[in-house]
Amino acid sequence: MALTLGLLVATSPFLLAHHSFSAEYDSNQPVKVTGTVTRVDWQNPHIWFFLDVKDEQGKVSNWGFSGAPPGVLQRRGISRDSLKAGDVVVVEGFRARDGSNNASGGKVTFADGRSVFTASNEDKAPR
Amino acid sequence: MSKIQTNVAALATVLAVVLVAMLNAQSKPVAQIPRAADGKPDLSGMWDNPKEPGSRAPATVFDKAKMAPFAPGGEALFYEPRTGDPRHDEPRAFCMPSGFPSAFLGPYPVQLIQTPQYLVMSTEFMNVTRIVPLDGRPHKTDIEPTFYGEPVGRWEGDTLVIEGRNYKRWSLDDWYYQNPKEYRMHSEAFHSIERLRRVDADTIAYEFTVDDPKIFTKPWSVQWEMKRHPEWEKTGLYEMVCNENNRCEGGKCRDSK
Numbered sequence A: 001m002a003l004t005l006g007l008l009v010a011t012s013p014f015l016l017a018h019h020s021f022s023a024e025y026d027s028n029q030p031v032k033v034t035g036t037v038t039r040v041d042w043q044n045p046h047i048w049f050f051l052d053v054k055d056e057q058g059k060v061s062n063w064g065f066s067g068a069p070p071g072v073l074q075r076r077g078i079s080r081d082s083l084k085a086g087d088v089v090v091v092e093g094f095r096a097r098d099g100s101n102n103a104s105g106g107k108v109t110f111a112d113g114r115s116v117f118t119a120s121n122e123d124k125a126p127r
Numbered sequence B: 001m002s003k004i005q006t007n008v009a010a011l012a013t014v015l016a017v018v019l020v021a022m023l024n025a026q027s028k029p030v031a032q033i034p035r036a037a038d039g040k041p042d043l044s045g046m047w048d049n050p051k052e053p054g055s056r057a058p059a060t061v062f063d064k065a066k067m068a069p070f071a072p073g074g075e076a077l078f079y080e081p082r083t084g085d086p087r088h089d090e091p092r093a094f095c096m097p098s099g100f101p102s103a104f105l106g107p108y109p110v111q112l113i114q115t116p117q118y119l120v121m122s123t124e125f126m127n128v129t130r131i132v133p134l135d136g137r138p139h140k141t142d143i144e145p146t147f148y149g150e151p152v153g154r155w156e157g158d159t160l161v162i163e164g165r166n167y168k169r170w171s172l173d174d175w176y177y178q179n180p181k182e183y184r185m186h187s188e189a190f191h192s193i194e195r196l197r198r199v200d201a202d203t204i205a206y207e208f209t210v211d212d213p214k215i216f217t218k219p220w221s222v223q224w225e226m227k228r229h230p231e232w233e234k235t236g237l238y239e240m241v242c243n244e245n246n247r248c249e250g251g252k253c254r255d256s257k
Helices: A070-075 B003-027 B074-078
Strands: A001-005 A025-041 A047-052 A060-066 A088-096 A102-105 A109-110 A115-118 B046-047 B080-081 B110-114 B117-125 B130-134 B150-156 B157-163 B182-186 B191-200 B203-211 B220-227
Touching: A025 A060, A025 A102, A060 A088, B074 B080, B074 B182
Parallel strands: A060 A102, B130 B150
Antiparallel strands: A001 A025, A025 A047, A025 A088, A047 A060, A088 A102, A088 A109, A109 A115, B046 B110, B080 B182, B110 B117, B117 B130, B150 B157, B157 B191, B191 B203, B203 B220
């Protein structure tokens, strides 16, 4: 499992339209990690899911990622069973402003490339 | 064919074309819209949040080309400098109210329920409900201003006009404004005017007017549209409780344990 920080080309941040994205996440700090899901909080205002991520030295740290609101996901047919403890996923997002191991998680795929969920087009910034 | 016969034939052709055009104009179907028992257009249903017409991009309150010039001192009231204190700079990140119209502009469904006396406008986002009386009552006086103001509606033909007053000074930002130096606010003189017209079975044309005489020299308007989503009737609006798990409140994240 790999931990890659700050190596992605910065793209438009996925906005989740609950808070001002910029109040919580740093669009200059893209994050891409692969890890094993340890917990899913299927709660408002956004779901959170947590991954154990191993760095190059083999040290495991737990990361938290914010996803879309549960109602938004359910309306797209994505249920709380879509992501379970033990799943291995790749998450792309933007790191929390406080520098902690937390980030937005706008794009989530399984290890084989299947999409778990993403922010929708309408969540993206129009300008 | 004689010249007279030719002229008669030409005239007959012109008349026929005109007649067909008139018949087409008369028989062109008027957009069929559902109507309530009282004959008013029925706006009830599940709707997508307002979007930019055509492009379907998220609706913004602000189109600089449409904004009126600032009144004296208005610009300073409109642009609120960010200070670095997240409670001041983005109170919505602490689950404070979004205000109007911001709460209705995020990517969440809006349910409209119409009776002869009221239009209820409920958005899934933050579970905000506006109850708009339609009985012609005047605005209240001597009440405390509020985040969502006091809407009062009336019908002008098939257009529902909602005027909002009694707002407290609060954010007028949509959800996509990321200027790190400032955000945008209305004053307590803000007077909103909405014009909703169901133009076909699936569309509400929605004009939003900002009238804030402390900030702008005159009212100005933007145009949005809402699209109906009958498939959302089955589940209805989902509950959204902002404080349930607001883990990165104001940019400080809780420990993951």
